Amino acid sequence: TGPDLMLTNPTAGTDEFLGQLSFNHANDALAAINAKTDGATDAGHIQFQTQKTSGALAERLRISGNNLHLNGGTDARIQLGSGGAGANQVSNNRSFQNRLRRNCNQTFATIFSCV
DSSP states (O other): OOOOOOOOOTTOOSSOEEEEEEEEETTEEEEEEEEEEOSSTTOEEEEEEEEOTTOOEEEEEEEOSSOEEEOSGGGOEEEOSOOSTTTTEEESSHHHHHHHHHTOOHHHHTTSOOO
8 A cells, every 4th residue: 555654562461562652752751652462362452641731751641442432530521612611511520421321322423332
């Protein structure tokens, strides 16, 4: 087909890095995209990491074989569009999670893990 950029670790075990793209300012890593094995050598996940002001690099989002994980505690949210503060946000709160469970259908199941 076309050119391919491959990051590989042929000796990776069941929870090890396969590759990483790091975005730095001087020697300070501000963001990174990592790929790791996920409990088996034939399963993987992608981690998105960012650094808050005066903070450390931390995982904010993880995509695995069948899940999308949003990390960040009570502050975690996905903003859809630019409607201003609080508009069009998917928040990490119990009320939203319960509504999602009650309204779970095929559309949501392709994006969220519905239980």
